[in-house]
Amino acid sequence: MTGWRQVALVARRDFVQRATSRPFLATLVLVVGLVLVGGPLLVDVTTPDPARDVGVVAPVDEGLEGAVVVAAEQVDLEASVTEVADRSAGEVALTEGDLDVLIVLEPAPGVLVWQSTPDTRLATAVVQALRSTAQAQQAAELSLSPAQTTALLSPPLPGEDILEPVDPEEGADRAASFVGMLLLYFAVVLFGQFVMLGVVEEKSSRVVEVVLSRVVPYRLLAGKVIGIGALGVVQILAFAVAIYASARLSGAADDVTLDPGLVASILGWFLIGFAFFAVVYAALGATVTRQEDVQSVALLPLVVVLPAYFIAIFGADDPDSVLVRVTSILPPFSPFIMPIRAAATDVPGWEVAVSVVLLLAATYGVIRLAGRIYSGAILSVGRRVSLRDAWRGSTHVPTE
């Protein structure tokens, strides 16, 4: 029987036992449901309605109606013009909410009537429409030709030359990298601790000795990290897909296109980064026996995770600073910082390559280190085992 088969069995047990537990399923259904239903609702509530009702005291000049609609479009509003009999009828409509603004043209120069606070965008559009209508009338009275009118009212404007154009996809890239970094942060803080609790549970229920009489410690460690880690990844991906679906459903992401290569690289960074921290948590979990000791140990990885998180947040605005450049290459900061830096600026290929290689090497190192600490500490009961004692007490004898 190959060791990998045992690793797969351990991983499968940890995955299936947790994935089929009621608390897990309830949380998953609840959160995904909330995102799918709540997302579009939230977008609906927070997105302002562009429709505006503009009232004009009769008679309405046809040119004015068209000018209002055109001017409103320029400020992203959809205006519809209604004729009202007189000012008092218009004020009643304003009070009842049927109109947003009332245009009274007589006596000149006329007045805009609002219910309370004037809508500045609508005011701009209406004033622009009134001005252009008046100018067109003046031009007609002066008997100007259509070409003269156009030259007078719409003189040609200068064009634009942009020396460093902004990539239209850069915003989406930055947002996706940021979301990836946030997901990694939450995965490490939440699911890293799940891995640790899984190790502690096995220890506190004493079943670990029965398991270790069949499986060598580092394989049990690998299986647990893969099983519980995979469950965390599935959960995070379910949330990410739900958020994406919710954004699509609500139309909030209609203009966003994501580069599949970028998504793949964010996922890659996420997986290696999470593997690194999950192994660290498993090794730490092996050094405690009682649930009440878990908290003190669970905070240790945050010494690295929190600075990485903040450097990533501030690094997005200053991607070329020395701190960001160094930490984007240095494990275990790199999985948080490199994707953010790469989205914000051009990173030389070799720096990305070095960063990935260093992180993979560090993950391998931490697996070996953790395997030894795990095997030295896993059978201890009672007080916490110091990392030094765990290292010395390692039982693993490679006798394949």
Added chain:
Amino acid sequence: MLAVHGLSKWYGEHLALDEATFDAHPGRIVGFLGPNGAGKTTTMRCILGLVKPDAGTVTWEGAPVTTQRRLQFGYMPEERGLYPKMRIADQLTYFGRLSGMPSSQASAAAAAWLERLGLADRARSTVEQLSHGNKQRVQLAASLVHNPRLAVLDEPFSGLDPIGTDALAAELRTLAADGTTILFSSHQLDLVEDVCQDVVIINRGRVVRTGTLDDLRAQSAVRRLSVEVDGRQWRPTRVPTTEPSPAVDVGMGRSHVLLAADVSVDDVLAEARESGSITAFNFDPPSLSDIFREAVAS
């Protein structure tokens, strides 16, 4: 055959095992005895690869024990433990598969063990739903589900009621009859005397007695004397005796004293006759308890 040779283990300044050496043969039930802290659990953990000895070897059928060969071993640790929220049939199948059984064979073995232990109708129960006695049964099944050729059981009888004890003893005899080597530790010496054929006694990390129960009895330097004169307890005064502890002295309502094995029975008999009419006279090999005390005291 399991051969433990020269096993030593230090825990800091404390020598837990001091060149422990003994064998366990196929089809034999070996009682592994010793006071608390003598090194029984450490020895068992060394056999299972859970503790790395500082010196010495463990071999199985003449070759070193590898991770792969260790899958032929079954282990029941003193600290009992199973997955509390996992169904017992799933749990036994899982342990069977971890020991290398194919999936179908493992689930069949799990079902067979549950049937054998009278728990077939509880297959879908989780461990935390079981009574203490049933948990013990499942624990035993977890260590034996893969038909190990060597069963190492640390205090398997502790916490069992008399019926459970009898059932477990019967299971061990069945396993041994199938050729399984069984090494088990216990403090219930009467029970060990009933169940095992071979004995290993360990004290302060050293193996102080090893052999068949009959050999150990024969080799013992003491004999157990129990005499009634005129229906009353009687003890000799002319030969040196050992005062047995009262706790083990209540069997058959008759007290006994330990004498050196080379004492002349005729001399004792003669002295007893001088005291009156002998109504009972027993001069027996020592019990396992006697051997244990003698071994641990020396």
